[in-house]
């Protein structure tokens with residue numbers, strides 16, 4: 001079976017949309033990052049051409065203290081027109097805080113694994129859907145777009161294998177509730193190309209392909225291969241994190257998202273347009289790496305900056 005039809009992908013004049021996760025998924029595990037550094041990161045990402053930036057999350061500060069300054073971040077950033085500044089909101093309380101901080105849009109986050117749902121948001125999948133209903137109603141009333149995440153689409157840190165039918169079921173519920181796009185999360189970065197394709201094909205039977213995004217962590221170094229394998233199924237939205245920052249506090253050992261620089265380099269090389277200036281992006285990643293005193297998680301940025 002041919003996993004990748006490169007000639008088809010290279011001919012495509014499509015634009016790919018990248019949702020930048022560095023300031024949220026990337027920093028939610030990092031302690032003591034000054035608010036000013038988060039703001040500088042977000043502003044430099046917008047300068048590099050990113051149009052969709054997840055800027056923080058309005059979750060319980062007892063659960064994830066690293067994101068407790070999200071309101072300050074959203075209120076203090078210099079916004080660029082045409083850039084969406086998004087925030088995670090697990091419930092109505094989070095939504096109200098995000099609204100007050102003028103998030104351009106919000107995201108609800110569910111899971112295809114009961115155990116992960118319980119550990120991440122302290123309720124079952126069904127309870128989480130119940131919690132999302134009033135949030136969706138409020139968002140509609142305020143005209144705020146809502147994105148939906150489904151975690152553990154290629155495996156769960158507590159349950160192992162997850163049925164793709166369950167991924168498709170939860171995705172369809174979030175889509176039918178009114179989420180404008182469903183982001184499919186390989187939370188622990190365990191997937192491989194054939195599995196990723198099968199999962200995406202199954203979900204696309206219930207949610208239109210142009211309403212799906214892929215959110216692959218790179219723990220096992222498979223994220224770029226998985227995206228390449230999924231590209232010619234028609235998916236055109238990918239979540240990634242500058243310098244490969246991050247990980248989920250409820251998925252022990254999971255590393256960050258695929259590095260945005262590595263994704264952009266591959267897409268540009270294939271002829272896709274992203275609107276992103278790779279050199280500026282690499283410098284944005286380098287600045288936050290220096291702040292965090294860590295090595296750059298992007299191979300492309302490391303190579304570019306060594307020139």
Ligand SMILES: CC(C)(COP(=O)([O-])OP(=O)([O-])OC[C@H]1O[C@@H](n2cnc3c(N)ncnc32)[C@H](O)[C@@H]1OP(=O)([O-])[O-])[C@@H](O)C(=O)NCCC(=O)NCCSC(=O)C[C@@](C)(O)CC(=O)[O-]
Nearest residue numbers: 058059060063090093094109120121122149151185187248
């Ligand atoms: C969902 C809850 C809040 C339930 O937590 P809970 O303890 O069940 O909630 P509760 O309603 O019983 O409230 C408990 C306390 O939290 C407060 N509270 C309640 N809600 C909020 C809020 N929104 N903002 C601020 N405070 C809040 C509430 O006011 C109360 O305060 P107290 O009376 O004890 O002082 C909790 O489990 C939580 O915050 N979880 C966050 C988990 C998280 O952030 N995980 C990481 C993001 S998900 C992810 O990374 C995966 C993703 C999206 O990237 C995709 C992928 O890779 O798979």
